[in-house]
Amino acid sequence: MAAINVHGSPFSTASQRVFATLYEKDVDFEFVNVDMRSGEHKKEPFISLNPFGQVPAYQEGDLTLFESRAITDHIAQKFASKGTPLTTGEPEMKVWLQVEVNHFEPASSQLGWEQVFKPMFGMTTDPAAVEANEAKLSKVLDVYETRLSKSKYLGGDQFTLVDLHHLPNIQVLNGTPTKKLFDSRPKLSAWIADVTARPAWSKVLAMQKQ
Amino acid sequence: MAAQEAEAAVPLKLHGAAMSACTARVLTCLHEKGLDFEFVPVDLFSGEHKLPPFLSISPFGLIPVLQDGDLTLFESRAITAYIAEKYKDTGSDLLLTRHEAGPAAAAAAVKVWTEVESQHFNPAIAPIVYQYFVASMQGGSPDQAAIDGHAEKLGKVLDVYEARLEKSKYLAGDSYSLADLHHVPYTYYLMKTPVAASVVGGRPRVKAWWEDISGRPAFLKVAQGMEFVAKEK
Numbered sequence: 001m002a003a004i005n006v007h008g009s010p011f012s013t014a015s016q017r018v019f020a021t022l023y024e025k026d027v028d029f030e031f032v033n034v035d036m037r038s039g040e041h042k043k044e045p046f047i048s049l050n051p052f053g054q055v056p057a058y059q060e061g062d063l064t065l066f067e068s069r070a071i072t073d074h075i076a077q078k079f080a081s082k083g084t085p086l087t088t089g090e091p092e093m094k095v096w097l098q099v100e101v102n103h104f105e106p107a108s109s110q111l112g113w114e115q116v117f118k119p120m121f122g123m124t125t126d127p128a129a130v131e132a133n134e135a136k137l138s139k140v141l142d143v144y145e146t147r148l149s150k151s152k153y154l155g156g157d158q159f160t161l162v163d164l165h166h167l168p169n170i171q172v173l174n175g176t177p178t179k180k181l182f183d184s185r186p187k188l189s190a191w192i193a194d195v196t197a198r199p200a201w202s203k204v205l206a207m208q209k210q
Numbered sequence: 211m212a213a214q215e216a217e218a219a220v221p222l223k224l225h226g227a228a229m230s231a232c233t234a235r236v237l238t239c240l241h242e243k244g245l246d247f248e249f250v251p252v253d254l255f256s257g258e259h260k261l262p263p264f265l266s267i268s269p270f271g272l273i274p275v276l277q278d279g280d281l282t283l284f285e286s287r288a289i290t291a292y293i294a295e296k297y298k299d300t301g302s303d304l305l306l307t308r309h310e311a312g313p314a315a316a317a318a319a320v321k322v323w324t325e326v327e328s329q330h331f332n333p334a335i336a337p338i339v340y341q342y343f344v345a346s347m348q349g350g351s352p353d354q355a356a357i358d359g360h361a362e363k364l365g366k367v368l369d370v371y372e373a374r375l376e377k378s379k380y381l382a383g384d385s386y387s388l389a390d391l392h393h394v395p396y397t398y399y400l401m402k403t404p405v406a407a408s409v410v411g412g413r414p415r416v417k418a419w420w421e422d423i424s425g426r427p428a429f430l431k432v433a434q435g436m437e438f439v440a441k442e443k
Contacts, residue, residue, distance in 0.1 A: 051373065052330060062315075063315050065322055067325035067329065069325055070324075070325045073321050091281055092281075094283070094285075098285035098287050099270075102328075
């Protein structure tokens with residue numbers, strides 16, 4: 001098996017998506033830290049790995065990939081028989097993978113940006129933006145609550161990439177007042193408790209302490 | 211052949227609107243695969259898509275929706291991925307699974323560049339198309355500041371494309387794939403706006419790539435239905 005390198009940051013939600021997948025699959029990889037504070041991701045040599053200047057970038061021998069959800073998909077396919085099965089081959093999975101990226105991600109990442117990352121960079125949270133994005137996120141979470149009354153996980157009855165892709169932004173929002181949107185929805189809360197308790201996710205969080 | 215005949219008995223059904231870019235994305239994919247399907251127009255002007263019967267098949271009230279027997283799918287890029295995978299051995303090789311040298315790497319490249327379209331290209335282009343076509347259809351005027359801001363972002367994305375297309379004829383490699391296809395409908399509308407000349411016209415490889423992918427017979431069929439009531443400015 002060709003050596004795997006993941007260039008990114010333990011604090012980057014997109015990087016965490018890839019780390020979680022590798023841990024779920026029990027696939028060895030080398031983590032290469034990218035110093036984002038110094039803008040390392042916007043310069044060579046990183047730019048040659050991802051011309052959009054974003055983490056993570058994934059190398060597997062001669063293969064170089066970027067975009068976290070393309071990387072996780074590749075890992076799940078390539079190592080299908082190893083570790084947790086993260087794909088089921090069910091067509092519904094494709095729908096909910098899109099729902100995460102098109103509906104959950106925009107509102108949840110804006111809420112993380114406003115409430116967690118802006119203050120870290122000495123900027124001020126915009127309460128109107130928080131309110132507007134909580135309203136958008138609530139609509140998405142209503143759909144999720146209905147969905148989770150029909151299946152144990154978002155993609156179906158097994159844990160898959162669909163659930164995994166949500167973990168980084170859920171982790172961020174669990175540390176903000178937005179958590180109230182999760183707590184008021186019983187099926188959603190139970191799902192969150194389940195997926196965030198997975199050992200692979202704990203390993204991802206442990207990377208932040210190193 | 212027996213399996214195909216059985217499937218032909220229950221045709222694919224696509225719910226959508228011919229002028230919707232997301233519907234066009236799926237229509238183009240169906241035509242690239244040479245598939246028969248029934249098209250069920252959804253009356254957007256009456257708000258049909260936001261009412262309970264439609265919401266039961268598409269919980270966010272969005273088009274298009276594909277029905278294949280008992281299966282119901284929404285999200286255009288999920289539908290195209292499903293079609294491309296189910297019919298991977300017929301029609302255009304949209305996932306590059308028939309690639310001779312290194313099919314796994316080729317397929318991974320398709321995934322990367324379909325994410326790029328969704329995460330970088332679409333957020334920059336969709337608001338421009340909205341401003342020129344939908345905002346004016348609803349009786350407003352295009353917001354020039356929004357257009358200019360998004361045109362600048364789109365330009366930066368297309369700078370990356372220009373460099374990429376120096377290395378390969380299409381985004382994911384030397385063959386046309388789903389990654390290229392996903393770009394076609396919104397770009398078709400963009401090319402009817404004043405932004406086209408600088409954003410696409412000013413980038414020779416992007417322009418050549420556009421002329422190629424928009425000239426494919428599958429898309430030409432779809433383009434016939436793509437008409438907004440656009441106001442000339």
